[in-house]
Amino acid sequence: MKHTIWALRIIAGAVAMAWSLSAVAGALLCQAVFAPEVQFRPQDNGVTPKQVESFREVVNDVNSRLGKLQAPQNAEILIHSEHNAPFADQIQKSITMGIRYSRTINGKTYQKAPSLALAILAHEYGHLVFAENYLHRExxxxxxxxxxxxxxxxxxxxxxxxxxxxxxxxxxxxxxxxxxxxxxxxxxxxxxxxxxxxxxxxxxxxxKADYRKVTAIKEPYDEFFADVVAVLYSGKADAISKSIVFTRGLQASRLKGQATQTLEQRDFENRRHQNLDTRPHNFFSATRSAIWNSYLASPSLRNKHSGEILEAVMDAITKEISFKLKNPDVSFQKNWELLNSRLIEAIDQQMASRGIAKIK
Ligand SMILES: [Zn+2]
Missing domain, CATH: 1.10.287 (Helix Hairpins)
Structure with missing residues (x-):
């Protein structure tokens, strides 16, 4: 997702307050097992309690798949009825997003069905999981x-x-x-x-020099990790691409000869466009395809071993970012193939060390 700051934080009167309070009560109830202290905060009157509940279920589901990884502590989720640039703030531990993902294309606004926003939430929450655990590793x-x-x-x-x-x-x-x-x-x-x-x-x-140095390197790895979380949550290789694609937008960008592959590159089953694209969201398209073919395509691996899978990906990424930090000359721009194959190999090693064999 875009990390554009677009935070219109409106607390809309007593109704939203009441929902917010019931969300707090709900979070306290399931605190012992899931989602420690996650706050769900509706930002306008268009957000129903049932929709808040569907968001809570996503967070609980992802938390149940973390294995030995830590769940984000004291996170908050700011829920708008619609939003065109969902983002996770890893420092504030907050997510800003909509029940419906919307986009304005040629002056007309299009909206996605609420069910499709759930994979986006899993992705954004994946960024918070990443930051929580990376902090203890690097x-x-x-x-x-x-x-x-x-x-x-x-x-x-x-x-x-x-x-x-x-x-x-x-x-x-x-x-x-x-x-x-x-x-x-x-x-x-x-x-x-x-x-x-x-x-x-x-x-x-x-x-801020060190912070900038690490964040510039971690971004494509972080996006990859968040997409793996969305795939584990949804069980679908195209969970993210399907949630954010607007056919009209895709056609328009293709006509302009830009962003031709952007959405296919995030589809883990993408067969057409695993090629050089150095933008952070798309950089690891070849790794997405490899991890799907070797592990994630198996429903039983996804469901029974999601904890080990996420731990393995987290450890592989930590190792690879460390390699990039020590080798500043290995640029993303010139080493798409090398960095993809290194990450694929690191994931394979981490999976093997946890006794997870390739499915093919
Ligand atoms: Zn993202």
């Missing part, structure tokens, strides 16, 4: 995440300076429009504030 990521906290005072300082600069620029404009010379002290302050802003921006970048 010290650089853990340090990176704690650096975000350290950066906050600097970000606050930067925002204050930005306000000062805007105000000084407005004053300068007023003088100019009145045909009067701008007092030199205003110009000097404007220059000084600009210099300070550049310095603070550099400090923020330094503090």
């Amino acid at each position: 010290p650089l990521y853990a340090e990176g995440v704690s650096s975000l906290e350290k950066a906050k005072p600097f970000e606050k300082k930067f925002a204050e300076l930005e306000l000062q600069k805007t105000s000084l620029a407005a004053q300068m404009k007023t003088f100019k429009e009145a045909g009067k010379p701008t007092p030199p002290e205003i110009i000097q302050r404007h220059t000084a504030v600009s210099t300070m802003m550049a310095r603070v921006r550099d400090q923020i970048q330094d503090i």
